[in-house]
Amino acid sequence: MKKMAFVLLLLIMSLSLAGCNDERTELQIAAAASLTDAMDEIKRIYEKEHEVDLSFNFAGSGKLAQQIQQGAPVDVFLSANEDWMDKLENESFVEADTKEDVTGNELVLIARKDADFSYSSLADIKKGEVEHIAVGVPESVPAGAYTKQVLEDSGQWDDLEDLFIYAKDVRQVLTYVESGNADIGFVYVSDAATSDKVDVLTTVDEGRVEPIVYPGAVTAASGEKSEGEAFLAFLQSKEAQDILEKYGFVSQ
Amino acid sequence: MTETNLFPLWLSLRTASISTVVVFIAGIAIAYLMARRTFFGKNALEAFFLLPLVLPPTVVGFGLLYLFGKNGVIGRLLTYLFDFQIVFTWYGALIAAIVVSFPLMYQSAAAAFGQYDKNIENAAFTMGKSRWHVFWTISFPLAWPGLLAGVVLAFARGLGEFGATLMLAGYIPNQTDTIPMAIYFAVEAGDMETAKNWVILIVILGFAAIYWLNWWSTKRMMKHRR
Amino acid sequence: MLQVSIYKQLSHFTIDVTFCAENEIIALTGPSGSGKTTILEAIAGLTKLDKGSIIVKERTFAADGKSLIPVQRRQVGYVFQDYALFPHKTVWENIAYGMKHESFTKQMIEDLAMKHLINQYPHEISGGEKQRTALIRAFATEPDVLLLDEPFAALDEQTKTKNYEQLLQLHQKWQIPVVFVSHNREEVERLASRVYTIQEGKFTMKALSSEENVTINEID
Numbered sequence: 001m002k003k004m005a006f007v008l009l010l011l012i013m014s015l016s017l018a019g020c021n022d023e024r025t026e027l028q029i030a031a032a033a034s035l036t037d038a039m040d041e042i043k044r045i046y047e048k049e050h051e052v053d054l055s056f057n058f059a060g061s062g063k064l065a066q067q068i069q070q071g072a073p074v075d076v077f078l079s080a081n082e083d084w085m086d087k088l089e090n091e092s093f094v095e096a097d098t099k100e101d102v103t104g105n106e107l108v109l110i111a112r113k114d115a116d117f118s119y120s121s122l123a124d125i126k127k128g129e130v131e132h133i134a135v136g137v138p139e140s141v142p143a144g145a146y147t148k149q150v151l152e153d154s155g156q157w158d159d160l161e162d163l164f165i166y167a168k169d170v171r172q173v174l175t176y177v178e179s180g181n182a183d184i185g186f187v188y189v190s191d192a193a194t195s196d197k198v199d200v201l202t203t204v205d206e207g208r209v210e211p212i213v214y215p216g217a218v219t220a221a222s223g224e225k226s227e228g229e230a231f232l233a234f235l236q237s238k239e240a241q242d243i244l245e246k247y248g249f250v251s252q
Numbered sequence: 253m254t255e256t257n258l259f260p261l262w263l264s265l266r267t268a269s270i271s272t273v274v275v276f277i278a279g280i281a282i283a284y285l286m287a288r289r290t291f292f293g294k295n296a297l298e299a300f301f302l303l304p305l306v307l308p309p310t311v312v313g314f315g316l317l318y319l320f321g322k323n324g325v326i327g328r329l330l331t332y333l334f335d336f337q338i339v340f341t342w343y344g345a346l347i348a349a350i351v352v353s354f355p356l357m358y359q360s361a362a363a364a365f366g367q368y369d370k371n372i373e374n375a376a377f378t379m380g381k382s383r384w385h386v387f388w389t390i391s392f393p394l395a396w397p398g399l400l401a402g403v404v405l406a407f408a409r410g411l412g413e414f415g416a417t418l419m420l421a422g423y424i425p426n427q428t429d430t431i432p433m434a435i436y437f438a439v440e441a442g443d444m445e446t447a448k449n450w451v452i453l454i455v456i457l458g459f460a461a462i463y464w465l466n467w468w469s470t471k472r473m474m475k476h477r478r
Numbered sequence: 479m480l481q482v483s484i485y486k487q488l489s490h491f492t493i494d495v496t497f498c499a500e501n502e503i504i505a506l507t508g509p510s511g512s513g514k515t516t517i518l519e520a521i522a523g524l525t526k527l528d529k530g531s532i533i534v535k536e537r538t539f540a541a542d543g544k545s546l547i548p549v550q551r552r553q554v555g556y557v558f559q560d561y562a563l564f565p566h567k568t569v570w571e572n573i574a575y576g577m578k579h580e581s582f583t584k585q586m587i588e589d590l591a592m593k594h595l596i597n598q599y600p601h602e603i604s605g606g607e608k609q610r611t612a613l614i615r616a617f618a619t620e621p622d623v624l625l626l627d628e629p630f631a632a633l634d635e636q637t638k639t640k641n642y643e644q645l646l647q648l649h650q651k652w653q654i655p656v657v658f659v660s661h662n663r664e665e666v667e668r669l670a671s672r673v674y675t676i677q678e679g680k681f682t683m684k685a686l687s688s689e690e691n692v693t694i695n696e697i698d
Binding site: 060062137139165179180 | 314317318321322323339340418419422423424425436437440441442443
Binding site for chain 2: 522524549550551552553554555556558559560562563564565566575576615616619
């Protein structure tokens with residue numbers, strides 16, 4: 001009995017020691033959901049070239065920002081929207097001097113591939129022709145907020161308002177348009193690139209809305225600040241930027 | 253979504269009550285019919301009934317969108333026959349609630365009809381009573397405790413349903429926003445005050461409904477239990 | 479007058495029996511799982527026959543294996559193993575559920591000394607009292623044939639003897655063919671005028687017993 005207990009103890013100790021042998025640092029990165037595919041590829045390259053394990057948490061920028069505010073253990077925050085980053089900066093949740101523009105995006109109008117909407121600009125959207133327009137909820141989905149800005153600007157928001165179906169994320173917008181339940185929708189060009197069932201009808205005019213910028217920063221509570229900064233620096237490299245462009249993002 | 257807008261309250265109440273009634277009738281009827289029979293594929297059919305329980309609500313929602321959407325089999329039929337659409341209307345919320353709460357009612361009912369000696373029903377038949385009569389005077393009262401449990405579960409699930417509803421009915425303020433949706437989007441937007449108020453309301457609603465169900469049940473159905 | 483001819487395939491053997499009865503009590507005995515309960519169920523209409531016929535009082539319940547009269551209209555009294563009383567109904571409500579004539583029923587309740595229990599629920603009365611309730615309940619429907627599945631099995635010796643008397647008493651008042659299943663030799667001898675022994679669905683022995691003599695013939 002005593003012998004068995006001793007062996008068991010040894011086993012447990014060796015197992016826990018095995019964990020301790022890991023010399024690789026782990027970096028927790030909260031990234032906007034739209035960056036998922038691009039980051040998966042970047043992760044593979046980065047982990048090979050550095051002694052760092054990247055652990056991503058993909059979600060809406062708003063939700064991630066809230067999690068950081070609530071003390072979630074995040075080292076780096078990649079936001080799809082400057083507002084959330086500014087908010088964290090003002091409340092000192094991120095290190096202001098690490099903040100950089102990682103990449104950018106464009107707002108586009110999409111429709112199902114076989115639909116015959118030949119809109120070449122937003123002004124072409126005619127209420128009678130369109131039954132439902134899918135758009136992200138402006139209060140929490142950055143693409144939705146941008147859409148609202150643009151359409152308010154052009155005076156079309158109120159007019160089209162009863163056609164809007166609000167989605168909780170761009171994936172849902174895509175689903176609605178792909179399945180034909182929404183005739184048209186507003187997403188980022190990078191989101192449109194993930195689906196082969198939709199066509200981009202037109203890009204929303206750059207001049208009419210603030211450029212869509214994805215800022216990144218290291219959090220104030222991070223225990224791996226230098227590693228975080230190194231990762232952000234890598235994102236500025238040609239290698240990383242090429243990958244981002246591949247997935248439809250717009251370099252800054 | 254302002255604090256004084258109570259639309260989600262009425263919609264949730266309406267949706268949850270109707271779906272519970274529908275599911276109560278359908279769940280009991282189907283469970284009773286299946287309880288005393290075996291047939292080829294019975295297990296597969298029951299597994300199919302339980303699917304909405306096992307799948308993530310978003311997946312269920314996706315499936316419902318696929319079926320009831322503008323290009324779906326049922327969706328197109330509805331448009332053709334009645335010039336009517338379920339997607340992006342509160343009927344979508346109703347269908348979603350029905351689909352996700354049905355398995356709970358069915359399971360409870362199936363278990364309820366299985367836990368008493370089936371010779372009790374046989375005895376009633378030999379005494380000359382029709383299937384219908386025996387169901388109401390024997391099967392239903394004996395199964396009632398389990399059926400009540402099913403109703404409570406179904407109502408709770410219908411009231412709290414979110415993922416599938418969001419897909420099928422969409423989020424259209426003052427048309428399809430149920431309380432869970434109001435809570436979700438309030439949280440997403442960082443509006444904790446509104447979210448908190450809705451949470452309190454939905455808890456009260458759920459509590460009240462379940463309390464009332466139990467009270468009514470004890471009064472009416474369980475007189476014989478001392 | 480009861481005429482039974484049953485052919486039914488079960489998972490391990492086939493039931494193949496033929497017998498008839500006048501207004502007498504006959505017993506089916508034999509090892510567990512030999513098909514006795516199935517035979518009762520077939521007569522009652524709770525299970526189907528593959529081939530055969532069942533005729534009671536010149537009404538054909540089933541012929542050629544097909545059921546012609548559903549269980550509800552066969553007027554068969556059935557006392558199940560474990561009695562199958564309605565747990566949510568009182569003794570009176572149980573008995574009255576299918577009763578034909580209230581005065582006849584009330585008389586039976588008196589004769590079997592059950593009057594003081596009529597407002598009790600099944601879970602509040604003893605085994606012997608449950609059994610008597612089941613008996614009266616069956617007789618109250620004024621059946622053309624009575625079936626009993628091990629009706630006395632759960633009772634202690636003293637109660638058993640008392641209840642045998644009561645079955646005979648009831649049978650005096652309501653003369654119909656009675657078929658009962660039992661393992662108990664004493665019971666069978668006490669109650670039955672004829673005994674059939676079944677093994678794996680077929681009769682292996684038929685005995686005629688009168689008060690003193692027991693004659694055993696081999697089945698030809």
